[in-house]
Amino acid sequence: PEKLRAKVVEFARTAKKVGQDDPRRIIHALKVGLAMTSVSMFYYFNPLEDGFGDSTMWAVLSVIVVFEFSVGATLGKGLNRGIATFLAGCLGVGVHCLATLTGERGQPILLGLFVFLIAAMVTFLRFFPRIKARFDYGLMIFILTFCLISVSKYEDEEVLDNAFERLSTILMGASTAVITCIIIWPVWAGDDLHNLVATNIEKLGTFLEGFGGEYFRVSGDGQSQEGDKAFLQGYRSVLNSKGTEESLANFAKWEPHHGRFTFRHPWNQYLTVGALTRQCAYKIEAISRYLNSDIKTPPEIQSKIEEACTKMSSECGKALKELALAIKTMTLPSLADPHIANSKIASKNLKALLKTQLWEDNDLLEMIPAATVASLLIDVVASTDKIAEAV
Amino acid sequence: PEKLRAKVVEFARTAKKVGQDDPRRIIHALKVGLAMTSVSMFYYFNPLEDGFGDSTMWAVLSVIVVFEFSVGATLGKGLNRGIATFLAGCLGVGVHCLATLTGERGQPILLGLFVFLIAAMVTFLRFFPRIKARFDYGLMIFILTFCLISVSKYEDEEVLDNAFERLSTILMGASTAVITCIIIWPVWAGDDLHNLVATNIEKLGTFLEGFGGEYFRVSGDGQSQEGDKAFLQGYRSVLNSKGTEESLANFAKWEPHHGRFTFRHPWNQYLTVGALTRQCAYKIEAISRYLNSDIKTPPEIQSKIEEACTKMSSECGKALKELALAIKTMTLPSLADPHIANSKIASKNLKALLKTQLWEDNDLLEMIPAATVASLLIDVVASTDKIAEAV
Numbered sequence: 045p046e047k048l049r050a051k052v053v054e055f056a057r058t059a060k061k062v063g064q065d066d067p068r069r070i071i072h073a074l075k076v077g078l079a080m081t082s083v084s085m086f087y088y089f090n091p092l093e094d095g096f097g098d099s100t101m102w103a104v105l106s107v108i109v110v111f112e113f114s115v116g117a118t119l120g121k122g123l124n125r126g127i128a129t130f131l132a133g134c135l136g137v138g139v140h141c142l143a144t145l146t147g148e149r150g151q152p153i154l155l156g157l158f159v160f161l162i163a164a165m166v167t168f169l170r171f172f173p174r175i176k177a178r179f180d181y182g183l184m185i186f187i188l189t190f191c192l193i194s195v196s197k198y199e200d201e202e203v204l205d206n207a208f209e210r211l212s213t214i215l216m217g218a219s220t221a222v223i224t225c226i227i228i229w230p231v232w233a234g235d236d237l238h239n240l241v242a243t244n245i246e247k248l249g250t251f252l253e254g255f256g257g258e259y260f261r262v263s264g265d266g267q268s269q270e271g272d273k274a275f276l277q278g279y280r281s282v283l284n285s286k287g288t289e290e291s292l293a294n295f296a297k298w299e300p301h302h303g304r305f306t307f308r309h310p311w312n313q314y315l316t317v318g319a320l321t322r323q324c325a326y327k328i329e330a331i332s333r334y335l336n337s338d339i340k341t342p343p344e345i346q347s348k349i350e351e352a353c354t355k356m357s358s359e360c361g362k363a364l365k366e367l368a369l370a371i372k373t374m375t376l377p378s379l380a381d382p383h384i385a386n387s388k389i390a391s392k393n394l395k396a397l398l399k400t401q402l403w404e405d406n407d408l409l410e411m412i413p414a415a416t417v418a419s420l421l422i423d424v425v426a427s428t429d430k431i432a433e434a435v
Numbered sequence: 436p437e438k439l440r441a442k443v444v445e446f447a448r449t450a451k452k453v454g455q456d457d458p459r460r461i462i463h464a465l466k467v468g469l470a471m472t473s474v475s476m477f478y479y480f481n482p483l484e485d486g487f488g489d490s491t492m493w494a495v496l497s498v499i500v501v502f503e504f505s506v507g508a509t510l511g512k513g514l515n516r517g518i519a520t521f522l523a524g525c526l527g528v529g530v531h532c533l534a535t536l537t538g539e540r541g542q543p544i545l546l547g548l549f550v551f552l553i554a555a556m557v558t559f560l561r562f563f564p565r566i567k568a569r570f571d572y573g574l575m576i577f578i579l580t581f582c583l584i585s586v587s588k589y590e591d592e593e594v595l596d597n598a599f600e601r602l603s604t605i606l607m608g609a610s611t612a613v614i615t616c617i618i619i620w621p622v623w624a625g626d627d628l629h630n631l632v633a634t635n636i637e638k639l640g641t642f643l644e645g646f647g648g649e650y651f652r653v654s655g656d657g658q659s660q661e662g663d664k665a666f667l668q669g670y671r672s673v674l675n676s677k678g679t680e681e682s683l684a685n686f687a688k689w690e691p692h693h694g695r696f697t698f699r700h701p702w703n704q705y706l707t708v709g710a711l712t713r714q715c716a717y718k719i720e721a722i723s724r725y726l727n728s729d730i731k732t733p734p735e736i737q738s739k740i741e742e743a744c745t746k747m748s749s750e751c752g753k754a755l756k757e758l759a760l761a762i763k764t765m766t767l768p769s770l771a772d773p774h775i776a777n778s779k780i781a782s783k784n785l786k787a788l789l790k791t792q793l794w795e796d797n798d799l800l801e802m803i804p805a806a807t808v809a810s811l812l813i814d815v816v817a818s819t820d821k822i823a824e825a826v
Contacts (some may be wrong), residue, residue, distance in 0.1 A: 058563055059559075059563075062559070062560075062562045062563055062564075069559065070559065071561035071563045072558065073554075073555040073556070073558040073562075074555050076555060076558040076578075077550075077551040077552070077554040077555030077558070078551065080550055080552070080554040080578065081550045081551040082549070084546070084547070084550045084582050084586045085543065085586075086585055087582075088543060088546065088586050089543070101583055102580050104579065104583055104586075107584075108554075108575060108579045108582070109579075111584045152476065152479055152480070155474050155475070155479065156475070156476055159468075159471055159472050159475045160468040160469065160471070160472040163467050163468040163471040163472070163499075163595055164464045164465050164468030165464070165772050167463065167464040167467040168450075168453070168454075168460065168461065168464035171453050171464075172449055172450075172453055173453075184499060184500070187467075187471065187499050188500075189495060190497065190501045191471055191475050191478075191495050191499070192492055192495055192496075195475045195476075195478055195479045195495075234672055250743070258535070269608050281443060283656075283713075283717070284675070284677045284678070286675045286678075287675070287677075287678040319622050323720075326674070326717045327720075327722045329714075329717045348447075364765070422751060
């Protein structure tokens with residue numbers, strides 16, 4: 045019982061965390077509950093004629109399968125499902141009629157051949173990267189519907205009725221899901237992508253703002269304040285953000301005009317900005333290692349480069365934060381320009397410093413991070429700037 | 436017509452590329468075709484009694500939905516589907532009986548309430564990261580089956596029959612998919628994961644082996660041979676391998692004993708190795724930037740550090756390649772040890788070189804990459820070594 049209790053507590057804690065991380069999840073769960081209840085009640089009372097009967101089940105199935113977290117994903121799945129069912133239905137009815145003409149014996153052979161060909165070809169299509177990204181679900185539904193309709197045993201007219209019935213119930217289910225998803229507190233994948241890209245840039249900015257001070261404090265007195273170092277870890281989530289960004293962009297492409305975004309918003313631009321942000325994050329990952337390095341830089345060297353490095357790092361951080369803000373508010377990132385200029389000046393100073401001074405017999409390894417951050421970041425900030433202006 | 440022709444050619448080229456990249460895709464498509472045909476023919480001839488009738492459709496549906504590229508994914512989906520249908524069926528029948536007891540009026544209210552609660556709660560469960568990774572599909576099927584069974588209009592006994600019928604056809608469909616997937620040229624997610632991790636390490640090794648020579652040639656005579664530089668780009672795919680590795684590991688956990696892998700193979704170990712590999716790749720990403728740097732190092736400096744750096748880089752590369760080979764053949768990576776030792780010696784030499792020599796008035800920035808690669812890589816190689824030994 046002790047173990048069981050621990051597990052229950054653990055479970056409750058996870059549930060709380062999942063809910064707190066994104067309260068929209070709770071709303072989403074309630075929305076799914078609502079959509080399922082309404083379509084189930086429709087199934088239960090079944091106001092339509094008896095012939096519609098069991099097909100209503102397809103509506104229930106469609107709701108649960110189509111309903112996704114974001115509007116874009118739901119719309120994409122709904123449209124995929126609707127269009128694929130329609131096309132496969134037409135093809136299926138055609139093949140069914142054709143097979144009927146060949147008579148009793150030829151029919152199963154012809155049908156089997158068609159099913160094999162269509163299933164194999166469409167499955168192969170699903171491996172095409174571009175098609176997979178947007179129509180994977182539709183292709184699956186296409187195979188399914190085609191098989192069910194073409195192989196069914198009904199007579200020609202019944203097949204048409206059957207196909208039509210199924211299409212209409214599926215459309216009903218899918219539209220229930222889409223409408224519930226859009227009307228009640230919609231979650232737009234586009235908004236999420238927008239915020240993700242901006243937040244990622246902001247995280248890098250936060251790191252850089254703090255890095256200069258932290259680095260020289262750590263290697264200066266060999267000790268740093270404990271606590272509130274979370275900002276130094278924040279950038280880590282940026283490293284693996286590629287998958288999330290790509291799927292959000294795919295969903296966002298399905299979404300209609302909403303809020304500040306039009307239907308054909310340049311979503312791919314976000315992917316470009318995201319990729320540059322990741323490039324920058326890789327460099328920061330390399331730099332951050334020096335925070336806990338064993339090798340200590342002699343103080344006299346430190347004090348020489350400290351000013352330029354701290355300035356560079358904090359100005360870059362400020363510039364990135366301004367860029368993030370500019371993306372969030374969708375304005376031109378003119379406020380970032382002076383910071384970029386400042387950081388460029390600081391990096392020039394540092395380079396001159398390194399050139400003109402005769403370094404004494406010191407371990408060069410210690411100067412590396414500061415110098416690296418300089419040359420790397422200026423480039424990245426400049427290129428991010430270019431992209432941000434395009435938003 | 437010109438445009439259309441260009442599109443057709445483009446399409447054919449993509450198809451060829453998709454097939455060539457991984458010929459197993461073609462086999463997979465044929466396998467799906469085969470499974471669909473056999474289950475469709477079953478549906479068509481329907482050897483069982485009439486009562487089974489329309490339920491056979493569930494078999495067709497299960498095949499296409501459950502059949503995935505790798506055995507692990509197919510097994511996972513099949514088991515999820517089977518178990519979820521069974522549990523939801525039991526619960527659904529129970530709730531249905533309960534609702535019948537409450538009489539005409541109470542029934543729809545009670546049913547609606549249950550559907551809402553179950554759908555909302557289970558949907559929320561799907562957000563739990565651990566549950567999502569392995570049971571996402573099962574939870575969806577759970578909601579679906581529960582709604583369909585509990586809300587159905589049949590009398591108590593009919594409901595039981597209905598539920599049983601559906602369960603058996605679904606099991607039939609799912610097992611058709613699983614059996615076809617395992618018997619005919621199976622694609623094991625575990626093998627893929629194993630190869631992916633080993634290949635990634637190998638890619639880093641190839642880069643490092645080539646890097647030393649390439650770097651000093653480029654910055655030496657300002658020119659490098661064109662062509663066969665692909666090895667310098669190969670490491671890039673490692674940067675974003677996290678998602679693929681994680682999903683393969685999830686699939687692999689479903690797979691039974693096969694080839695050199697047992698059922699409870701330590702798949703998580705691969706994720707650890709993969710994460711370390713990615714850490715190393717981030718550093719290489721930072722280093723590789725210096726290959727095309729504008730800043731030129733004076734030749735006299737270059738010649739001083741060239742030997743140590745080249746040695747270090749190539750020995751690290753060799754060590755990583757040995758590690759990759761050791762993972763592939765599943766042996767202890769003892770052949771990598773001397774290379775690691777060599778690279779450590781080389782890095783010590785370089786450090787000493789940097790310490791003892793009084794550097795003239797030169798731009799320090801140019802020495803950075805070589806020195807960085809030294810200190811960074813030794814650590815990474817050592818830690819990879821530790822993990823590789825555990826395989």
